Amino acid sequence: MEVSTKIERISAADVARIRQDFPLLAQKMNGKPIVFLDSAASSQKPNKVIDAVSDYYRKLHANVHRGVYQLSQDATAAFEVGREKARAFINAASSSEVIFVRGATEGINLVASSFGRKFLRQGDEVVVTAMEHHSNIVPWQLICEEKGAFLRVAPINDAGELIMSEFEKLLNDKTRIVAATYVSNALGTVNPVAEIVALAHARGIPVLVDGAQAAPHMKMDVQQLDIDFLAFSGHKMFGPTGIGVLYGKEKWLNAMPPYHGGGEMIKSVTFEKTTYAELPHKFEAGTPDISGVIGLAAAIDYIQEIGQDAIAQYENELLAYATSRLKEVEGIRFIGTARYKASVVSFIVEGTHPYDVGAILDKLGIAVRTGHHCTQPLMDRFGIPGTVRASLAFYNTHDDIDRLVEGVKKAVSMLR
Amino acid sequence: MSINDIQDEIIEEFSLFDDWMGKYEYLIDLGKNLPLIDERYKDEEHLIKGCQSLVWLHAEVKDGIVAFTADSDAIITKGIIALLIRVLSHQSPEAIANTDLYFIGRIGLKEHLSPTRSNGLLSMVKQMKLYGLALQAK
Numbered sequence: 346m347e348v349s350t351k352i353e354r355i356s357a358a359d360v361a362r363i364r365q366d367f368p369l370l371a372q373k374m375n376g377k378p379i380v381f382l383d384s385a386a387s388s389q390k391p392n393k394v395i396d397a398v399s400d401y402y403r404k405l406h407a408n409v410h411r412g413v414y415q416l417s418q419d420a421t422a423a424f425e426v427g428r429e430k431a432r433a434f435i436n437a438a439s440s441s442e443v444i445f446v447r448g449a450t451e452g453i454n455l456v457a458s459s460f461g462r463k464f465l466r467q468g469d470e471v472v473v474t475a476m477e478h479h480s481n482i483v484p485w486q487l488i489c490e491e492k493g494a495f496l497r498v499a500p501i502n503d504a505g506e507l508i509m510s511e512f513e514k515l516l517n518d519k520t521r522i523v524a525a526t527y528v529s530n531a532l533g534t535v536n537p538v539a540e541i542v543a544l545a546h547a548r549g550i551p552v553l554v555d556g557a558q559a560a561p562h563m564k565m566d567v568q569q570l571d572i573d574f575l576a577f578s579g580h581k582m583f584g585p586t587g588i589g590v591l592y593g594k595e596k597w598l599n600a601m602p603p604y605h606g607g608g609e610m611i612k613s614v615t616f617e618k619t620t621y622a623e624l625p626h627k628f629e630a631g632t633p634d635i636s637g638v639i640g641l642a643a644a645i646d647y648i649q650e651i652g653q654d655a656i657a658q659y660e661n662e663l664l665a666y667a668t669s670r671l672k673e674v675e676g677i678r679f680i681g682t683a684r685y686k687a688s689v690v691s692f693i694v695e696g697t698h699p700y701d702v703g704a705i706l707d708k709l710g711i712a713v714r715t716g717h718h719c720t721q722p723l724m725d726r727f728g729i730p731g732t733v734r735a736s737l738a739f740y741n742t743h744d745d746i747d748r749l750v751e752g753v754k755k756a757v758s759m760l761r
Numbered sequence: 762m763s764i765n766d767i768q769d770e771i772i773e774e775f776s777l778f779d780d781w782m783g784k785y786e787y788l789i790d791l792g793k794n795l796p797l798i799d800e801r802y803k804d805e806e807h808l809i810k811g812c813q814s815l816v817w818l819h820a821e822v823k824d825g826i827v828a829f830t831a832d833s834d835a836i837i838t839k840g841i842i843a844l845l846i847r848v849l850s851h852q853s854p855e856a857i858a859n860t861d862l863y864f865i866g867r868i869g870l871k872e873h874l875s876p877t878r879s880n881g882l883l884s885m886v887k888q889m890k891l892y893g894l895a896l897q898a899k
Binding site: 375697698699700701703704705708715716717730731759760 | 781782785786789812813814815834835836837838873879880
């Protein structure tokens with residue numbers, strides 16, 4: 346969608362135009378026009394992103410940061426423009442703080458492994474929240490096990506909100522890092538990141554934020570929030586799969602050892618001693634995902650053409666509509682009823698299993714996610730095997746929600 | 762009846778349904794009606810954990826014939842289990858180990874046995890065949 350000025354408010358007509366940009370949304374699933382409500386797992390891609398990746402391979406491809414020839418320099422320039430766009434997207438102070446990774450998962454693994462290797466000692470503690478995705482639990486468990494450190498889990502209330510007083514109690518002089526999600530993938534809860542950071546920083550503890558679910562839906566300003574590390578994935582924000590960003594404050598990144606060794610990340614190599622390249626290259630061993638970066642840059646452009654405020658506002662309205670319409674389903678129980686939520690409605694219906702509901706919705710052309718959403722400890726917390734999760738993006742419509750509600754009613758009538 | 766006779770019988774039955782909804786309603790009925798496993802076998806030892814649904818499987822051998830009982834927390838999964846048990850239970854270990862389960866594709870429910878569904882059914886079928894193999898070896 347080409348617009349000269351930012352939209353203040355996304356209208357139904359705007360959404361109809363936006364949908365034209367996403368070729369997959371015109372497809373059918375099981376013979377029915379697809380209702381795609383699984384963007385929290387991975388969003389669809391606009392032509393702008395698809396074309397950017399394909400144009401890159403057709404016209405611009407050469408390895409970056411290597412060749413003296415024109416093509417390589419042009420590819421390098423386009424790649425570094427991508428880094429600058431990613432920097433601006435999260436308002437990082439410097440593009441050397443923007444490291445390209447495969448996705449949020451790799452970003453968190455990088456920090457857990459590298460920061461952990463340097464700063465974690467036996468008996469130290471890492472604090473996470475009860476609503477973390479497995480990718481913000483398991484990397485910390487791995488390094489804690491290696492170092493003899495402990496994982497501490499900040500509890501949530503029945504609405505799916507972090508209990509801040511309990512979180513604060515977990516912070517002590519053994520806490521080395523806090524790792525918390527910005528937005529819960531299973532519940533939609535938006536965490537009070539500024540408050541989390543303030544409490545941790547008051548004790549000199551750095552904070553890693555998992556921004557995978559927040560990136561497509563809201564502004565993330567690392568300087569304003571004073572975040573130490575932020576990880577997010579391109580494919581959840583309309584970009585390609587296999588590319589993501591790890592932001593880290595320069596002081597931390599400089600103090601951490603490299604994660605992977607190889608080309609690009611070195612200054613000089615002898616068999617006796619290798620010295621490492623400056624940031625961000627120190628953490629980018631090997632040939633990077635150049636086309637992914639160029640696709641991600643196009644996705645950032647696309648989001649900003651529509652406008653992040655307008656996106657957040659539209660999605661919040663749609664979420665409220667979905668929540669209120671789903672209340673028509675007899676026996677529905679919402680999992681995640683936080684005061685502040687983004688784009689996710691997770692539920693179970695009395696007398697039905699999420700898998701059965703999902704299998705019937707599939708036949709009706711409706712794509713939702715069912716299961717534990719890679720948050721088994723969270724499902725255990727609510728005493729359920731999983732949920733049905735509908736997750737929204739700005740290309741979803743009221744009609745999508747109406748079909749979801751009708752589909753769920755149909756599934757329930759078949760299953761009960 | 763041989764395994765393939767039963768498979769053909771199920772294919773015949775499903776040919777009566779002209780759309781997915783009829784098939785699903787039939788599966789749901791199967792899932793609702795059949796008590797499939799003794800409650801005491803619904804424990805950790807008999808559990809096959811899928812990402813999407815849980816499956817319990819128990820095998821008993823009597824006079825060289827294997828009897829399977831199984832269950833699931835999801836009803837469509839349970840309906841498919843009922844079909845799998847109808848096909849594979851009360852057969853010889855050899856027949857179970859060597860069977861080609863073609864009926865599931867022919868009745869249009871193949872997606873439920875795909876690894877990406879992760880509902881425990883594929884692991885259950887593997888487990889049933891493993892029982893067949895192990896008992897055959899005895």
